[in-house]
Amino acid sequence: MLTKKGKYGLKALVHLAQLPAGQLAFVNDIATGNNIPKKFLDAILGELRNAGFVQSRKGKDGGYRLARPADEIKVGHVVRVLDGPLAPIPCASRTQYQRCEDCNEATCQVRHLMLEVRQAIAEVLDQRSLAEMRDIVIDDLLVARDIDDLAAASGIDAPSVLVKIPA
Amino acid sequence: MTGRANSIIIVGGGASGVVLAAHLLKSPNPDLRVTLIEKRPHFGQGIAYSTLLSAHVLNVSAAGMSAYADDPGNFWRWLLERGLATPEQAPVYAPRSVYARYLGELLDDLEVREQATGRLRLIREESLSITPTASGVEVALANGTSVVAHLAVLATGHDEEPAQGHAIRMGSEADTALPPDSRVTVLGTGLSMVDAFLSLEQRGHRGDIIAVSRRGLLPSPHRKGNPIKLDVADIPLGTQLSYFVGWFRDLIRENQKAGIDWRDVVDGLRPFNQKIWQNWPSSAKRRFVEHTKAWWDIHRHRMAPEVYARVTEAVQSGRIRLVAGRVVGITAADGFTVEVQSRRTQRLEAFDVARIYDCSGIVRDISTSSNSVVRSLVDRGLARPDPLRIGLDVSANCEIIAGDGTASAKILAVGPLTRGTFFEIDAIPDIRVQCARLSKRLLG
Numbered sequence: 010m011l012t013k014k015g016k017y018g019l020k021a022l023v024h025l026a027q028l029p030a031g032q033l034a035f036v037n038d039i040a041t042g043n044n045i046p047k048k049f050l051d052a053i054l055g056e057l058r059n060a061g062f063v064q065s066r067k068g069k070d071g072g073y074r075l076a077r078p079a080d081e082i083k084v085g086h087v088v089r090v091l092d093g094p095l096a097p098i099p100c101a102s103r104t105q106y107q108r109c110e111d112c113n114e115a116t117c118q119v120r121h122l123m124l125e126v127r128q129a130i131a132e133v134l135d136q137r138s139l140a141e142m143r144d145i146v147i148d149d150l151l152v153a154r155d156i157d158d159l160a161a162a163s164g165i166d167a168p169s170v171l172v173k174i175p176a
Numbered sequence: 177m178t179g180r181a182n183s184i185i186i187v188g189g190g191a192s193g194v195v196l197a198a199h200l201l202k203s204p205n206p207d208l209r210v211t212l213i214e215k216r217p218h219f220g221q222g223i224a225y226s227t228l229l230s231a232h233v234l235n236v237s238a239a240g241m242s243a244y245a246d247d248p249g250n251f252w253r254w255l256l257e258r259g260l261a262t263p264e265q266a267p268v269y270a271p272r273s274v275y276a277r278y279l280g281e282l283l284d285d286l287e288v289r290e291q292a293t294g295r296l297r298l299i300r301e302e303s304l305s306i307t308p309t310a311s312g313v314e315v316a317l318a319n320g321t322s323v324v325a326h327l328a329v330l331a332t333g334h335d336e337e338p339a340q341g342h343a344i345r346m347g348s349e350a351d352t353a354l355p356p357d358s359r360v361t362v363l364g365t366g367l368s369m370v371d372a373f374l375s376l377e378q379r380g381h382r383g384d385i386i387a388v389s390r391r392g393l394l395p396s397p398h399r400k401g402n403p404i405k406l407d408v409a410d411i412p413l414g415t416q417l418s419y420f421v422g423w424f425r426d427l428i429r430e431n432q433k434a435g436i437d438w439r440d441v442v443d444g445l446r447p448f449n450q451k452i453w454q455n456w457p458s459s460a461k462r463r464f465v466e467h468t469k470a471w472w473d474i475h476r477h478r479m480a481p482e483v484y485a486r487v488t489e490a491v492q493s494g495r496i497r498l499v500a501g502r503v504v505g506i507t508a509a510d511g512f513t514v515e516v517q518s519r520r521t522q523r524l525e526a527f528d529v530a531r532i533y534d535c536s537g538i539v540r541d542i543s544t545s546s547n548s549v550v551r552s553l554v555d556r557g558l559a560r561p562d563p564l565r566i567g568l569d570v571s572a573n574c575e576i577i578a579g580d581g582t583a584s585a586k587i588l589a590v591g592p593l594t595r596g597t598f599f600e601i602d603a604i605p606d607i608r609v610q611c612a613r614l615s616k617r618l619l620g
Contacts, residue, residue, distance in 0.1 A: 059416075059418075059419055060412070060415040060416060060419040061415050061416025061417075061418075061419060061457065061459075061460070062415075076416075076457075077457050081414075081457060082414060083413070083414055083455070085413065085414075086412070086413050086414030086415065086455065089409075089411070089412045089413065090412060090415060090419070094407075094409050094410040095409035095410075096409060102407075102409065102410065103405060103406055103407050103409075103410050104406065104410040104427065105410070127407065127409050128409075130409065131407075131408050131409045135408070135413065135455075
């Protein structure tokens with residue numbers, strides 16, 4: 010499940026990926042440009058730095074930049090660092106497994122399907138790089154919105170691989 | 177290449193070459209032609225399996241040593257059928273000579289089966305070079321003839337590099353008889369040092385063995401276990417090395433708290449090792465090879481419990497002395513004086529020894545390879561070393577990458593040569609999977 014933290018982290022990285030290679034961005038600019046609370050962003054960038062996705066420079070001219078080319082960083086790499094193992098539901102994770110209090114997992118069809126969803130999530134996120142995400146053009150976004158609108162009009166949920174569940 | 181790559185030359189008839197031939201010949205294609213070229217008199221041995229010493233056992237239990245990716249029990253059944261093991265003995269660490277016999281018989285069976293079809297041809301000769309032609313490849317042999325095919329696969333395995341300086345290789349011509357009580361130095365403390373110790377014991381050698389490596393680490397023993405189940409969704413990919421190592425240490429700690437042996441965690445990661453390696457930035461790969469690999473290796477590449485018992489007994493009795501340090505000087509006189517600087521104290525210590533054995537591992541800069549086929553490919557720009565120079569640069573499809581960065585559709589490689597791309601590709605369990613995939617891609 011993609012939390013707010015994961016989403017903010019990806020937005021911040023896309024922001025950095027849009028800059029010319031090597032150029033630093035101020036945390037304030039990233040925060041205001043993407044509607045991310047500044048304190049939260051500081052924490053997120055710290056984790057991304059520990060994992061080796063961004064580099065920082067301190068001081069008046071300090072800021073953040075990508076530690077490597079945007080086409081080498083896969084979206085799945087980032088999501089695992091910020092949100093932990095990819096899993097649509099906690100009972101579908103091996104290392105961060107949590108049993109559901111309210112069901113018998115041996116017979117739980119929901120969990121069974123969610124294991125399949127986990128594979129699909131990994132497949133999508135590990136194939137797509139930050140560069141690809143950055144280069145998604147607005148036309149695609151409009152198409153995506155149309156799909157959402159269509160789904161909303163017909164009264165069913167929009168098709169979405171990443172089910173958003175609040176942290 | 178689909179549909180047209182009917183004739184394939186495999187350069188190197190050691191374990192990787194035989195395993196690849198076996199997978200290719202599973203194809204029903206009647207037009208397939210597989211030519212296996214080996215310079216040694218026997219196929220299926222290479223360096224790894226040519227030892228005749230029964231104490232030199234496999235470092236992987238029989239259950240993991242089948243030549244076929246889709247039939248993991250093949251070797252184990254072969255052992256049982258010949259009365260070389262009994263079911264209650266498992267896990268069995270068979271002598272490597274027995275494994276060579278298994279591969280030899282497997283190839284004999286294929287030869288008999290394919291006699292009428294003409295699909296398999298064995299050539300006992302040294303290969304000198306591979307040259308791409310308009311329609312395929314030409315492999316020049318040491319006897320002055322050449323063989324042509326649509327494509328060639330390099331399966332030359334571990335290079336047999338000459339030992340450096342005053343050191344010699346165990347079992348080489350220079351390895352003459354020694355006075356039984358003489359003291360010797362072994363450069364290296366890994367599995368090759370263990371092999372050397374076993375060889376010395378077999379010869380009745382009783383003198384002390386000073387084993388020196390940068391960290392002085394001895395590989396761990398196997399223990400019967402049950403690898404934990406992991407999923408790719410759990411594993412942090414593409415991070416910096418320190419982050420990954422932190423995650424892995426925590427995972428081991430958590431599992432140990434639950435009473436699970438660290439081996440089961442290390443082995444549980446195995447199915448993902450290639451993926452982890454391929455997703456790392458090059459800086460993480462370099463750091464791993466430089467700083468972490470020695471630690472990883474002693475936990476990941478373990479030895480049979482019986483062998484470990486013999487080695488640790490020798491260490492405890494003082495017969496083997498493990499020294500963590502760097503050899504800073506060797507003076508030859510009547511024998512040798514080996515000067516070692518301790519890793520911990522930086523102090524120098526000198527050892528007078530009768531002989532120095534080089535067991536310092538098999539990874540050397542590939543562009544200086546003693547293998548003429550590999551060297552000539554690199555010299556002509558048809559191949560290049562991988563960024564870490566631990567093997568040849570190949571694509572994820574095993575295609576050799578030329579000096580200008582283009583992947584060749586005609587010259588491919590399998591096995592240890594491809595470790596820059598595949599990382600753990602030294603052992604049969606990994607090589608057979610690589611060969612199965614390549615066969616499927618080439619022949620469908």
